[in-house]
Amino acid sequence: xxxxxxxxxxxxxxxxxxxxxxxxxxxxxxxxxxxxxxxxxxxxxxxxxxxxxxxxxxxxxxxxxxxxxxxxxxxxxxxxxxxxxxxxxxxxxxxxxxxxxxxxxxxxxxxxxxxxxxxxxxxxxxxxxxxxxxxxxxxxxxxxxxxxxxxxxxxxxxxxxxxxxxxxxxxxxxxxxxxxxxxxxxxxxxxxxxxxxx
Numbered sequence: 001x002x003x004x005x006x007x008x009x010x011x012x013x014x015x016x017x018x019x020x021x022x023x024x025x026x027x028x029x030x031x032x033x034x035x036x037x038x039x040x041x042x043x044x045x046x047x048x049x050x051x052x053x054x055x056x057x058x059x060x061x062x063x064x065x066x067x068x069x070x071x072x073x074x075x076x077x078x079x080x081x082x083x084x085x086x087x088x089x090x091x092x093x094x095x096x097x098x099x100x101x102x103x104x105x106x107x108x109x110x111x112x113x114x115x116x117x118x119x120x121x122x123x124x125x126x127x128x129x130x131x132x133x134x135x136x137x138x139x140x141x142x143x144x145x146x147x148x149x150x151x152x153x154x155x156x157x158x159x160x161x162x163x164x165x166x167x168x169x170x171x172x173x174x175x176x177x178x179x180x181x182x183x184x185x186x187x188x189x190x191x192x193x194x195x196x197x198x
Contacts, residue, residue: 003031056185058084064097072097074189079182092176100189105156108186121150
């Protein structure tokens with residue numbers, strides 16, 4: 001099967017792989033560009049998960065100010081100062097700053113949510129479910145679902161990525177781990193909004 005050189009180049013740019021691998025992926029997907037990209041993403045995610053255990057102590061602090069009303073500082077780490085200087089890494093850090101400005105998360109990951117906050121939300125949800133008269137055997141599942149939904153928007157990594165609603169910020173992070181070839185960590189952030197105090 002023949003595949004277009006334009007598709008090969010586009011796939012190479014989007015995935016960060018070589019031309020030969022891009023062509024092979026397109027041939028494997030019968031010329032279907034989206035299918036090839038999805039297959040590469042899945043392979044990349046697997047590689048990204050293996051890199052997740054490696055230590056990341058280099059990186060940058062990026063900032064973004066929106067109309068003088070919202071300011072963001074974010075620390076994004078990688079493994080080497082070489083990657084920290086790459087435009088792709090800097091762009092990734094800036095995209096994360098934009099996400100934080102737009103979506104106002106409170107936590108980087110679910111692990112950052114204080115246990116007492118989870119318990120408070122769980123207790124409120126349970127009270128609501130009981131008041132609504134839901135069956136006892138379904139109550140726990142309903143409460144779990146409500147707690148998950150409550151924190152989904154507040155946790156950066158579980159938020160929908162503003163530039164691609166088909167992926168979360170966590171997926172976007174893994175994609176960049178695959179492209180840059182190093183473990184990446186969004187370590188911390190601070191978001192300040194004019195007239196709003198935490």
